[in-house]
Each structure stands twice: as structure tokens, then as C-alpha cells.
Amino acid sequence: MLAFLVQRISQAVLVMFVISVIAFAIQDGLGDPLQEMVGMSVSMEEREALREELGLNDSMVVQYLRFAGNALQGDLGNSYFYGKPTLEVIAEHLPATLELVIGASLIIMFLSVPIGVYAAIRPQAWLAKFFMGVSTVGISIPVFLTAIVLIQIYSIGVTIEWFPEDTGWGRWLNGAFTTEGGLPSYGRGDELTHLFGTWYSGFFSTDGLMHLVLPCVSLASIMLPLFIRLIRAEMMEVLQSDYIRYARAKGLSSMRINFLHALKNTMLPVITVGGVQVGVMVAYTILTETVFQWPGVGLMFLEAITRSDIPLIVAYLMVVGLIFVITNTLVDLVYGLVNPTVKLTGKKA
Amino acid sequence: MKSDTPLLEVKNLDVRFAVRGGDLTALRGISFSLDKGERLGLVGESGAGKSVAAFSILNLIARPGYIAGGQILFEGEDLAAMSERELRKIRGNRIAMIFQDPMMTLNPVLSIGTQMVEAIKAHRRIGTKAAREIAVGKLRKVQIPSPEKRLDQYPHELSGGMRQRVIIAIALLLDPEIIVADEPTTALDVTIQAEIMALLLDLCEQENVALMLITHDLGVVSQVTQRMLVMYSGRIIEQGPTREIINDAQHPYTQGLINALPQMGEPGARLFQIPGSMPSLKNVPSGCPFHPRCDFATDQCRQTMPEYVRSGNVDVACYEVSNLIEQEKRMQEAGS
Amino acid sequence: MKKLLAALVGTMALATAPVALSAEATKELKMAYDADPVTLDIHEQLSGGILQLSHMSFDPLVRWTKDLGFEGRLAESWERVDDKTMRFKLREGVKFHSGNEFTAKDVKFTYDRLKESQDFKAIFQPFSGINVIDDYTFELVTSEPFPLLLNTATYIFPLDSQFYSGETADGKKKSAIVKHGNSFASDNLSGTGPFVVKSRQQGVRMEFERFADYWDEESPGNVKKIVLTPIKENNTRVSALLSGGVDFIAPVPPTDLDRIKRDKNSELVTMSGTRIIMFHMNQERVEAFKNPKVRQAVAYAINQEGIAAKIMKGFATPAAQMSPAGYQGHNESLKPRYDVKKAQQLMKEAGYEDGFTITMMAPNNRYVNDDKIAQAAAAMLARINIKVDLKTLPKAQYWPEFDNRSGDMMLIGWHADTEDSANFFEFLTFCPEAGSGAGQYNAGNYCNPEIDALVAKANVETDLEKRSAMLQEVEKRLYDDAAFVPLHWQDLAWASKKNVKIEPILNVMNFPFLGDLVIE
């Protein structure tokens, strides 16, 4: 077990090192941070003086060595825009993104498992076909379109008059589709409960939860279809296997066969693929946070790009790299726990 | 000890597979019966429908197969017509099964204990602790060393032979009437095969459990079973007491099978081979399905399906045999 | 209407502020701008956001009125002693948020700090000194006669000198201006303004609360608490207003103007702005641009009305010059001159009938619809066979390209800090000269020494009539010489719920005086 963790930690360090080198190499391509810091009418000498002060004129190697030196003591430099250490800025914004990812993952888990299993057991049922159809369409719609449509329907509200008002059913249908909206369409609301450190959570107040609804649903809308199709495919394969047939031969109830015997075997590949997708989801938060003005690391990263706040960009890329390695390690640990045939040192091929 | 009504009676069972381009008939109206404590062997080349017959008893045929006709009477009820809910009460409880490959039969991610306890609790209202004791008892009965430890182990931690012992133990958990064993030892290596088969035989005798043994190994059938059926492309072509058939096989196909067995005696003799191979279900020959490979095939064999005719205690479906019997009868009448 | 500078002598009556007993402040305002202030140190950066914060938590000596006149705030009255000095009389009994008394020494402290600040240094360059006469009077002295003294005075927001002096616990000077680090002033604030900063999480939320003993009793403002949330994405910001999440938003993108007008419980206010959007034609990079005929052809080919109507959806005022209406240099006679035939004819006369290829660069997230404007312009130039390879960039990447002039035609927008025409010419059309910083943003490398001399003369001309005439002459000359291609002045737009009366507190400089805001 220890060897496994050491191997992962070394991988994390390698990943962070590689990212920091790449990020520094493209520094000048990311634009000039000075623009954001000085007014338009500041003369060239002033800018030159400031550039000198910030050490931007040094050669790239010198800057990187200074950065690496500090990084070893845990100081990833100061963000130009926030004027604070980058790690502090990230620490402030990370909880918001993590809450988004947690919310979306919960939605995904509670929806994809039942739907996936149902679609596997009764592939021909029209409801299963309906779910599969919706999930295929879901994958094809870019997230920012879903987000905007959600905002329009559920927070601003949309009045439908397509159906003839004069007929009974027309009026009923119009009524059914018209929404007043009301769900908050931006930000995390102001009733956040403080958990620890910089983690202010929205899960513990109704206002906080209301703010979480739309962003989590749109973030989940990217991954949900993927998981449904994955669980369905794996489950159908497992249902063909001998031990399932043997379970039926033992006279077990179909509930037990499906939700214990089959599901446990189905979840193995889902966990490995799922783990990777959680890492990818962190990247998708950038789109979701932009549309919902969600103060997470995604929006922070995008603004850092527009402001070419280079220390923050480098720090963000390293932290995301670290998060990815951590999720991978967790996935392998969980896989080891669930799958008895795997000893923790190596992964079953 | 033939009781009047047999424990299990299969009457012209039809099983078909709904595959592209029309249905394929896997079992063509087979009938046989099994008495209490009796050991019946099902023999035939692979593809003859032995396994389909075994699985159809408990209606476990995987899609796209389905029971198309006939009855399976067990203790007065027709299993073929029974609902899934009632059938479930019988599976594992009254009729148990043993599959071929122990590597695949046990669920890899659940412990042996879980898979045994759940079988008991599916049919008895009993606490887990009591169920575990029953399980340990059965494991001891199949001679597994330190059974308590086994309950918490996982299938991948046991050898093939050991696993098949566990599966036999599971089959006996609820003192079933019948055990259907689908080539229980084929997947094991030779040394273990004899051991496991002997174990199964003793336990069936001790517990007075009827055994329906599916195998392609005539040696095993001749030692273990009391009656046997010989199947060929979905039909029973010969059935009767094992001793009688082994010593004096009537049907040419059965004779071919027996002659194919490596005999002790003549070293270096070439083994007899039945020419050709088992027809696939897609194009079954007309009349008697064996006719293309039969030396005695006549036009009659090629057109119509021969009826069963009794010779001694053996029922045989072969024109050649029925003609011989006719002649003997005529000779006896002429002689007497 | 000519802008009347305050009379030489005499106090500016306070009557202009609407007289009403200061209502008892109880209301809460939720507002959303596209960005929140970068820092609390109002001398750290000269930008719209910082000036908006200044007007909320500080008070200037003098501030602009709606019609570009002056209104005394902390300065009760002022008079010109000679053509180089102006004496100011301060209001008494004004308190800082920290409770300290406001006196002339705070003005001196603020003046010295402004002289030190990298961003404000240039604007206060003409000032040579300040001398405090007594607690409530001081004099500002300029090295030369300087007509825009009051214009610059609008940038002096007196700081609480006691609060900002001395050292912090870890030995850092409290008054230090630190550009990228964490200074005392960037996190703490004490001014005389209507609102105290209660809490701040950068990029997420800022809370203000009304200053209990705010000096301006006559202010009608009844807002007790303000919550400012930055919403970057236009769509989300407008949705936030329409869904009732916020009460007041700015800026409003042109595409959403009629959506807000149609919404029954929100109200839209627009005003023509003072930011000119224009193209430079780089003469050094493209030989043809040296020929005035070609430059005029380009000027004739661009359809300012079309862009303003279609792309800006009527949300911009087409321009033919740099100075917007209300500035001294605004020359009524100059009109947009869109005429494709004349443009083609000019190209033929200049010998470029079959045209040439140029590169065009524009930012895509700096000015309203900047990338769409550039595309439209490129399409218009194609009509006179000028083939354009357009490249739009985010602002952080665009400005370095602008500094090393890497595009043949480059888009730029400019708002005069001094609200005066001379500022446009000094930065955009003066012959570029590294030393003095003149023509720092002249991406056209246009150079006309006589025009530069005329502007220099105007800068020291204190007689307003003469000064206006000179500046208008400069605009005329640039127009005839087609030194640049003006497009339009960007309008300003704000939107709020019906019960939030924003119209009276808004102005052309986009510094909403939230202290006087009334919510029904």
C-alpha cells in the first residue's frame, strides 16, 4: 500500500513539474500582464520601471528558477490581479468549484445507476429507449446551450402561447409549459455557512441550495448521458455471464441478482472510467461557471487568461494537475476495495 | 424401487431459438422421466442439445431460446407453464444445478459465505448465523479443509477443484430432490475429475438425491448412472438402462460412440471414427438426422423420422433396429 | 451648448443638488457591474472602476454636473488668485469614516500621494505645488497658466491622512502605493464618502453600509446597504436583473436594450458617451497610407451611420472627429462622409484602382462589439478593393501587439481623462516621441508639427473662447487630412428595477453618485 502511495506522489510531483515548465515556456504568448495594472495614460518609462520591478524583463530561465525556488517552499508567487499569494486565491475559489462537482456527481450517481440498470434489464421497453434517446441527444448538446436554455426557462421564466388559447387542452398545455422562473441564475447566494478555512458551503441553506440547482444540473448534463450508456453497456455484458445464470439457478430474486450480483460487477469499469471523468469535469466547470458567474476556480482561470495573470495561471494548472492525480489515486483505492481480486500494489491488467 | 409416478417427467419437450431467418429447433419433442434417487445420464456429441435440455428443466434458457411446447411435470406441476415467481421457489430449493466451469460459476466479487447464505435465505426464513452453520456443515460434507475460513474467502482464492466442491455444497444446501449437473468435471484436470465425480456420486446416494448428469464422457456415464439417454441433433435416439446400452448398443450412432472409446487391450489399434460431423441446427437433414453418417441408411431413413421401438428395456428410434426386431418376432412366431 | 467654466470669482451655489431633507436611509440595493474594483487604494490605478469606488467612499473637491459644469463638494468655494494659482475654501464639520476631522492637511497629504502615484503622476504634471494657508483654505499652484485646473481637481479625493500615516504591524508604510503586492491601503479605506466598505471578497462580493454621520445632510439618498456582485458575462448579468436577482446593472450590452425596454418591471437609461472609437492607418507600414487621397478614400468607404445603427443597434453616436459634443474642441461643421463612389474615385486618382492588401487588428473583449465593428469595417473596405486580413485578440494579447504596431490598421477607443479635447490629440495624433510620451497611442505614425504646435498653444490659453476656436481648428485640419478614421462615441447604458430611481444620479463620465440614490 505504501509503495502504491509513494509511486502516486512521485507521479504528482512529475505532473506538476511538467505543467509548470510548459506554462512558463508559453509565458509571453499569454499577453502582457501590465495592461491590466496600469491606466492607459501611463508613460512608457513608468511601465518599463514597473516591468523591471516585477522582474518581467529577466530571461525566462531566471524567472523560472526563481519560481521553482519559491515553489519548493510552497510559495507559488503572487497573483498580479488579486495582489495575494496565488495559493490563497485558489483556496478561496476552490470550494465553490468542488461544491459544483460534488452536486453534479450526486445528480449523476442517483440518476445514472437506476436508469442505466433499467435500460440494461429491459432494453426493448419504450421507456428505456426514451432514456437512451435523451442521453444521446444530451451528449450532443454543448453545455453552454443547455445552461442558457435552463436559465431562460427556470430563472427568467418563459410564457408559452404556442397552443390555441381558446381550447381547453390548449390552455392547459400552455399553462403546463409556462414557467415563472424564480430560480437564481447567478452566483452562490449570500447565505453560505462557514465549514473550515476558506470553505463556505451552500449545501446547508435553502438559498445556497437554490443557487446550486441550475449550475449543477447543467454540469451534470454533460456527464449523465455518458454514465447511463456506460452502465447500460457494462450491465448488459455482465447479465450474459455464467454467474448471473447460476444466481438465477439458485432461485434468487431478480432484485438481488440485478442490484447486487450484476451491479457490483458492473460498477468496476464504471469506477475507473468515472474517476477519469471527474477529472475532466473539473475542466468543464470553466464553461458552466462562466455562464452562471459561479465564483469557482474555472471562472478565476478564465479571467486570469483574459488578464494574462501568469502566476495565477501557472498555479491553477499545477493545482488541477494535482487534483487529477489525487482523483486517480482515489479511484484506484476505491477500485481495490470493491474488487477483491486486485491487490493494492498493481492494477489488474 | 420404481414408484408409480416418476419424480420428474418430461413429455415431448420442444425448445426453439428465435434467431434471424426463422426459428431453430434445439429440442425436437424429447420425453424422458427421472425417479427419486435415480441417476440418469444424458450423452451425445456437443451440439446435440444436452445442455439445452438441462437448462430447460428450470426454464433457464437464455434469450433468444424459449420453450415452444411439451410439459415438464415435477411433483404434479408443469414447470414449463409455471410463472417465474413460483419457478423461483423450486430453483435451488427442490432442483439444484451444477455448471461446467467453476471459474465462471461463482460471482468473483462476492465471498463464498455470502453466496451460500443468500441461497439458504432465499428459501428459508432463517438468521444469517444459523445459515452460516448449515453452510459450514455442507462444506465439511464435501471434504473442504477448515470450512469456517472458506466462508470469508473469495472465489479467486480457491483452486478449480475446490471451487467445484463449494458448488456441490451449494447444490446440497437445501436438500434438493434433483441435482442437474451440466458436465461438472469437464473443466477440471483429469486427476481432480475422478475425485469430484466420486464425491458427487456418494453424496447423491447418501442424500437419496436424483442426479441428471450431462456429459460427453461415456466412461463416466457407464460407472455413475443407472439409466441413460443418447441425444443426436435435438432428439433422443436411444434411452434405457445404462448397463444394457453400454453392453449391447442398438442404435448405430450409439455403437459408433462406444467403439470410439479407447479400449484397453489391443495396443496400437486405430480408433474407430464416425464419419462426418454433427449437423448444425440451421440445416438438419430430413428423416432420421443421423442418416448421412449411417452405414445402414435406407431411403426410408432419409424420408421419415423413425418411431421409437422397444428392444429389451431400451427404446430406440431406428428403422434398421425396428426391422431386425420385426424379423425376430416373425421368426419366433414362425418357429413356435 | 458651450460648456461654461465656473465664473472667475464667486462661489458655486450648492443649489444644484436637489434640496430635500436627507430621507431616513433604510433601503437595500443589490447591484452588478461587469467587474469589481481591483483595489481599495484609489491612487493605485486610474480606471473607471476605481473612480466609481472613489465616488462611493470618498468625496472629490469638485465634481462634474450632468451638463459638464462644476459642483463644489468638499470645496465650498474657489477663486483664481493669478493665472497660475487657485485658492480653495473647504467645507467645515466634515468627518472621515474613522471619525477624524477633515482639514486642509488631508488635501496636502492626498496631493503629495497623487504626485507619487504612477498612474496619476502624468495628469498632475502641470501642478508645481500646494500651500496650506489655514485649516480650511489652501492654494494649488501650476508651473504655467493652466486652463484645466478645475478639470484635474475633480481627481482629488481627499484621504484621511492620520488613518493612512505611520506603519502597519509588520513595519510597512501605511501610505505606500504597491502595484502588485498587498499594501495597507489596498485593503483598508477611510474617506468622507456616503458609504463605508463593510466586507469584500475580490471577484465575488462587496458590501457597503451608509456612513452614519455623512456630511451631506441634503442628500436625498435613502440606501442603507449596497451589495455589489461582479457579473462578467453580459447574458448572465441581464438575466440576473430580469429574474429579480439584482436591482441595478451596468453596462448593458446593446443587444439586450429592447429586451429590457419590453420588460414591464425594469427601466433603461441611456446617455451618449465621451469615448471615441476609431481606426489608425499606419503610414510607415503601408506606403499607400502616406497619400492623403488614399486615407480620405478609406474615410469615405466607412459607413459610420450603418455601424452605429446596425451593429450598435442605435447605441452609439456616429462621429467625424474625436471631441464629443460638449467638449471645447467639438466642431459642429464636421459630419460623417460615407460615399462609396467618391471613395472609389479617390482610389483611382491615387493610382490604387485595383487596391491592395492590408492587415487589420482589433481587440474582441475591450470595447462594445469591437470584433463585430472590425468585421464590418473590413467588409466595407473590400468594396474599394482593399483586401483585409482581420485578426481579433483578447485585450491582454491585443495591447502588446498595439504597442509594437504589428497591424496596418488598428482599432482603439479613447476617453479623455481631463474631459478635454487636447488630451485626445496629445495621445493619438501628436508626432510620436519616446521621451515626452507624446503620441504614445499614435498607431498611425501620423505627424503634423503645425497641428502639434497649435495644440501646445491652446494648452496655455486661459481664454476659453480663443481656446475652443484653436481646438476646433485642429479637428478641422485632422478631418481634411484624414489623419484617422473616426467611427462613433460609445453610448452608456444602465438598467434597474422600476422602483430604483437611477436617472438623476447618472452622468456622462459613468460615475453614478449612489450616495444620492432614492429607492421607492
Place this chain on the structure above:
Amino acid sequence: MTTATLSRWNRFRESFLWYSFKRDKVAIVSSIVLLLMVFAAVFAPLFAPTDPYDLAQIDIMNSELPPVGMSGADAAFPLGTDAQGRDMLSTILYGTRVSLLIGFGAVVLQAALGILFGLLAGYLGGRVDSILMRIADVQLSFSTLMVAIIVGAVFKASFGNLMFGEIAIYMLIFIIGVAEWPQIARTVRASVLAEKKKEYVDAAKVMGFRTNRIMFRHILPNTLSPIFVIATVQIANAIISEAALSFLGLGMPETQPSLGSLIKSGFDYIQSGSWWITLIPGLVLVVLVLVINLLGDWLRDVMNPRLYKG
């Protein structure tokens, strides 16, 4: 019956693939729609009434005209015009061509890299395998977006800005190709590991074939079916990634719009009247991606024999 040497076409017609294709209505409809779209996109210059890349044809005055059938529509612009006055129909046709080009191009690159690395990792195993898989892990921690930003910056530094117009397509193909190759590599590696155990590989070794001959001539053909399946899904993902990149302003330039950048440019108008500027290209994008996904699903079920459908 003597089996005549079936021509490749007969073998195809007899195959299970064709059989299940005929019976699966969804597959038929999706492939027809896909073929139509590809055909229209490839021959865009013929079908499109105007050439959206020729700026002279664009007149700012007829911008934001609604599609035909709505008030104020202009017959010359069946699907209306965008904010620049460009005809939507022709811009969408050219845009679909760009998006398809990026989708297919990126997947070809992904497949090339993925197959090469997957084969090497799977077949050689040991250190090569762990190194390649570590690179894949690092790669996966960079989502497509971050790779786009980094590669975009590198391209700018090396090629300079002004050439951006021409190289945008190749850059995007390179970005999405480089960002997503691990997906295919992992699939290939998994199936190579499975194939490696099979006897025919030992047989080939015994016959003395060199390693890469075994890899490419023997193992690869047997791993084609999963690659083919994942490739179709990756095309759909590539098109969606390009749309996401365009939304953040990192995709195709306005002058040569892809479907994604068309949606982006119309994005501000979606809630304010001229909704068609975003929704029509959005619809085309969704249909295109949906059709490819449906074909991918069908292919996966057909190619994966163990997944019998009842």
C-alpha cells in the same frame, strides 16, 4: 454448394453488419442524414448562394434579417442573416464543412497517435507501457481547453498573429488531436493486452516475424472494431470541443466561422430578438453530433458480438 469466391461486395452484403443495418431504422436514418450533411458541406461552394469568405458580398445594412416565414424576412436569405449581414445558409454550409474537417482531421490524428502508442504500450508492456501510460495520465489532466490555450499560445509565439487566419483549422485539428489521443490509446492497449494472450500471436512469433510486423499485420486488425467504435464517438466529441473552444474565443476566427464560432457570435443575441443567429447553427450542430453518436452506438452494438440484442 461449392462456395464461389464471394466478391468483397457479396461478403459485405452477407455479413452480420449489413443484416443488422437493414433492420435498424435508427441507423438507416442517421446515416442518410449524415451523408446528406457531409455532401452538402463538401460541395458548399455549389449550394451556398453567397461566399461568406468574400467580404465584399456582405452588406452591413441587411444584418439580423429573420429566416423566411417570419416577418421582415428577405427571400435572398432563406435562413436570415447574422449580425454582419452574412447569409446564414451559406455560412452554416461553410461552417459545417469546417467543423467536419476539424472533427475528422482531429480523429485521424488521434487514431494515428492512439494506435501507435496503444500498440506499443500494450504489446511491449513493462517500462514502455508505464511511461506511455504516465504521459497519457498527464495528458488527460490537461483538458482539451487547457491544451488549446497552451498550444494556441505556442502557435502565436512561433507563427505570429497575422497568419492566424490560414492556420486556424490546422491548429485546432492539432489541438483536439493532441488533447484526446489517450482515449483511443487506452482502448487499443486494452484490446492488445487481450489479443496478446491468444495463440495466433505465439504462432506468429514462432514463425520468426519481427515485432512490428506482428503488431501491425496481426494484432492491429483484430483490435480494429473497438477503435472504429470509439473513433465515431470521438468525432462527435471533437466537434463539440471545437464549439466549446469557440465559445471561449479560442476557436476559429470570425472571418472563417465553424459551427461553434457561429453559435458563439450569435450568443449575445439569443435572448434579445434575433435568436436564429445562434439557434439555427446550434440545431445543425446538435443534429450533426447526434447522428454521429447514434451511428457510433449502433456500430458498438454490432461490432461487439457478445452484446446480443433480444
